[in-house]
Amino acid sequence: MNQRVNPLANIRVVLCRPIYGGNVGSICRVMANMGLADLVLVSPVKIDWQDAQKMACAAQEILAARRETSSLEEALADCVLVAGTTARMGLYRQHSASPRETAPLVLEAAARGKAALLFGPEDNGLDNTELALCNRLIQIPSTGEYRSLNISHAVMICAYEIFLASGVFEAVGEKSPQADTRTKEQMFKMWEKALLEIGFMGPDKAQHMMLGVRRIFARGAFSADDVRILMGIARQASWCAGQSAGKAEKE
Amino acid sequence: MNQRVNPLANIRVVLCRPIYGGNVGSICRVMANMGLADLVLVSPVKIDWQDAQKMACAAQEILAARRETSSLEEALADCVLVAGTTARMGLYRQHSASPRETAPLVLEAAARGKAALLFGPEDNGLDNTELALCNRLIQIPSTGEYRSLNISHAVMICAYEIFLASGVFEAVGEKSPQADTRTKEQMFKMWEKALLEIGFMGPDKAQHMMLGVRRIFARGAFSADDVRILMGIARQASWCAGQSAGKAEKE
Numbered sequence: 088m089n090q091r092v093n094p095l096a097n098i099r100v101v102l103c104r105p106i107y108g109g110n111v112g113s114i115c116r117v118m119a120n121m122g123l124a125d126l127v128l129v130s131p132v133k134i135d136w137q138d139a140q141k142m143a144c145a146a147q148e149i150l151a152a153r154r155e156t157s158s159l160e161e162a163l164a165d166c167v168l169v170a171g172t173t174a175r176m177g178l179y180r181q182h183s184a185s186p187r188e189t190a191p192l193v194l195e196a197a198a199r200g201k202a203a204l205l206f207g208p209e210d211n212g213l214d215n216t217e218l219a220l221c222n223r224l225i226q227i228p229s230t231g232e233y234r235s236l237n238i239s240h241a242v243m244i245c246a247y248e249i250f251l252a253s254g255v256f257e258a259v260g261e262k263s264p265q266a267d268t269r270t271k272e273q274m275f276k277m278w279e280k281a282l283l284e285i286g287f288m289g290p291d292k293a294q295h296m297m298l299g300v301r302r303i304f305a306r307g308a309f310s311a312d313d314v315r316i317l318m319g320i321a322r323q324a325s326w327c328a329g330q331s332a333g334k335a336e337k338e
Numbered sequence: 339m340n341q342r343v344n345p346l347a348n349i350r351v352v353l354c355r356p357i358y359g360g361n362v363g364s365i366c367r368v369m370a371n372m373g374l375a376d377l378v379l380v381s382p383v384k385i386d387w388q389d390a391q392k393m394a395c396a397a398q399e400i401l402a403a404r405r406e407t408s409s410l411e412e413a414l415a416d417c418v419l420v421a422g423t424t425a426r427m428g429l430y431r432q433h434s435a436s437p438r439e440t441a442p443l444v445l446e447a448a449a450r451g452k453a454a455l456l457f458g459p460e461d462n463g464l465d466n467t468e469l470a471l472c473n474r475l476i477q478i479p480s481t482g483e484y485r486s487l488n489i490s491h492a493v494m495i496c497a498y499e500i501f502l503a504s505g506v507f508e509a510v511g512e513k514s515p516q517a518d519t520r521t522k523e524q525m526f527k528m529w530e531k532a533l534l535e536i537g538f539m540g541p542d543k544a545q546h547m548m549l550g551v552r553r554i555f556a557r558g559a560f561s562a563d564d565v566r567i568l569m570g571i572a573r574q575a576s577w578c579a580g581q582s583a584g585k586a587e588k589e
Contacts, residue, residue, distance in 0.1 A: 109360075117491060119484040145484055182561070187502075228498070228507040233370040233396055240368060240494045247479070247495055251438075256479040310433070 094197035095253055099125040100242060101162045103217055104208040108135035112142030112150060113239035119146035121246035122255060125201075126153040127162045132208075159217055163203055168196035171205040171213055171221035172241055174234045183224035186245050190252035192223060204245050209238050263312035274314050275301065277321035284328035345448035346504055350376040351493060352413045354468055355459040359386035363393030363401060364490035370397035372497035373506060376452075377404040378413045383459075410468055414454055419447035422456040422464055422472035423492055425485045434475035437496050441503035443474060455496050460489050514563035525565050526552065528572035535579035 100118060105111055105128055118124060126149055128134075143150045156162045163169050170189055196202040205221060207213035218224065227236055227244050236244070250256060266274075279297050282288050288296040304317075351369060356362055356379055369375060377400055379385075394401045407413045414420050421440055447453040456472060458464035469475065478487060478495050487495070501507060517525075530548050533539050539547040555568075 113488060113491075116484075116488055120480045120487050120491070122481045122483075142488075144488075145486070228502055229371045230373045230501075230506070232373075233367070235396070236371050237364060237367055237393075237395075237490075239488075240364075240371070240491065243491045243494055244498055247498075250481075251479055255481070 092198060093255075094194045094202075095122040095250070095255065096124065097197035097201050098123055098193065098249065099127055099162075099166065099201055099203045100246075101127045101129060101159070101203050101205045102131075102238070103129045103159055103162075103205060103213060104132055105134065105206075105238070106132045106209045108138035109142045110209060110238050111153075112139035112144075112146075114242045115139070115143040115146040115149040115153075117239055117243045117246055118149050121243070121250040122253070123246055123249075124149055124152070126150075128153055128155045129159050129162045130157055131155060159205075159220060163205070163220055165201050166203040167200035168193060168202040168223065169205055169221045170203065170223040170225050170245075171218055172207070172225045172227065172245065173218065174212060174227070174229070174236070183226035186225055186227060186248040187252075189223055189225050189245075190248040193249055194252055204242070204249075206238055206241060263310035266309040266311050266314040270311065270314050271309060274318050274321070275304075277318050277325070281321040281324035281328070284325050284332075286328070343449060344506075345445045345453075346373040346501070346506065347375065348448035348452050349374055349444065349500065350378055350413075350417065350452055350454045351497075352378045352380060352410070352454050352456045353382075353489070354380045354410055354413075354456060354464060355383055356385065356457075356489070357383045357460045359389035360393045361460060361489050362404075363390035363395075363397075365493045366390070366394040366397040366400040366404075368490055368494045368497055369400050372494070372501040373504070374497055374500075375400055375403070377401075379404055379406045380410050380413045381408055382406060410456075410471060414456070414471055416452050417454040418451035419444060419453040419474065420456055420472045421454070421474040421476050421496075422469055423458070423476045423478065423496065424469065425463055425477070425480075425487070434477035437476055437478060437499040438503075440474055440476050440496075441499040444500055445503055455493070455500075457489055457492060514561035517560040517562050517565040521562065521565050522560060525569050525572070526555075528569050528576070532572040532575035532579070535576050535583075537579070 100114065100123060102111065102114065111128070111131075111134060115126065118126065139150055140147065170193055173183060193202050193204070204225075205213065205217070207217065213221075225245060227241055229236060275297065278300060279293060282296065282300070283290065283293060309317075351365065351374060353362065353365065362379065362382075362385060366377065369377065390401055391398065421444055424434060444453050444455070455476075456464065456468070458468065464472075476496060478492055480487060526548065529551060530544060533547065533551070534541065534544060560568075
């Protein structure tokens with residue numbers, strides 16, 4: 088096994104008898120967003136390819152590279168795992184799992200060979216003969232009131248869970264480090280000084296008022312940048328108070 | 339605080355200067371799927387309402403109940419928390435978190451008051467003055483190659499994470515209970531008997547072959563229903579072997 092294989096490259100999105108070009112295009116965009124590229128359409132009905140291109144936006148490459156087959160068996164022939172989606176429940180759909188539960192299994196399979204995510208037609212979903220080809224069934228969480236997702240949103244949920252589970256994505260975290268206690272205490276001292284100097288509080292109320300200020304500022308984690316801004320405000324308020332005091336003395 | 343409040347009912351989807359009716363309609367469907375209902379459009383540009391109705395499918399009620407405001411401030415006035423989405427990074431976007439991290443905070447706020455999920459226009463997203471009104475920023479995970487999600491898919495990811503975090507959804511698990519060891523051992527005995535009787539293996543190879551059969555069947559968890567099916571196969575094979583033996587004796 089090649090350790091460097093990217094499992095996302097081994098994941099195929101299979102649309103069984105899709106109807107709407109807009110949905111096919113939307114799905115291409117979703118795939119590009121989530122790092123997938125292999126799209127197969129099984130017996131597409133009467134796709135409006137202009138709609139597809141419009142909704143694919145910058146994912147034209149995936150749309151153009153799509154393959155079409157006349158049978159589902161052909162689309163799945165080389166797959167080691169097939170995960171089919173279903174909104175309905177029934178005798179042969181009871182063992183379905185959530186996208187979050189299924190994602191690691193799909194990735195595990197995709198590390199060894201091709202894995203397929205199978206989606207049925209927009210109107211009726213997969214039928215029982217099509218479900219029979221699935222090793223896994225995925226049921227996407229939804230309210231009981233309106234269970235049926237648009238197909239591109241169903242693809243998004245599955246692709247999103249797999250993309251997250253793949254660990255490829257690294258969140259762009261806060262660039263400025265968290266401020267430490269010493270820095271924050273310096274800031275509070277500067278604020279206390281400034282609030283006294285601008286006459287917001289008298290020395291007798293300072294301790295009490297500063298507890299209030301601390302409470303307000305304690306609600307969020309401060310980055311070093313945040314603390315720099317807050318120190319700047321205190322410094323400027325102190326400067327301003329000094330100016331007006333000097334002016335008052337001159338007058 | 340009313341303990342019985344459904345936080346999902348307190349979550350508002352705010353679309354700032356949306357452009358495409360199809361997207362607005364798709365968002366209504368997404369909201370219905372994920373248990374949300376409160377939609378506000380801020381200064382919609384030139385919405386094609388027919389497109390919106392078409393894509394809303396069975397979520398016409400949410401579309402019809404939408405409100406429109408001419409300013410973002412008005413749309414957010416009564417909200418205790420505003421979580422804005424952004425695809426771009428920049429000085430004022432560094433402290434963004436993922437939808438999964440943000441979902442519990444949104445629900446917590448929605449237990450106390452209105453909480454808004456804010457989405458910018460399809461072309462450029464939220465600008466800095468709009469971002470300034472947000473308490474939280476959400477960055478949706480995506481590949482570096484194609485970061486920009488269709489707005490309805492961005493709404494879906496956020497709504498899906500909140501819906502899951504709300505705990506409202508109960509997965510329809512396997513209805514048939516897991517089979518226990520005793521039942522499974524009975525099944526293996528029946529298979530061993532049947533495989534001997536149909537002549538699949540001789541008594542000298544039985545133990546070895548049954549290890550192979552056990553290995554195959556060990557790969558998945560069996561429900562009680564599964565075991566009943568497998569026992570039925572063995573029983574029928576034994577019956578069939580008896581029939582053909584009887585027939586051979588007669589001949």
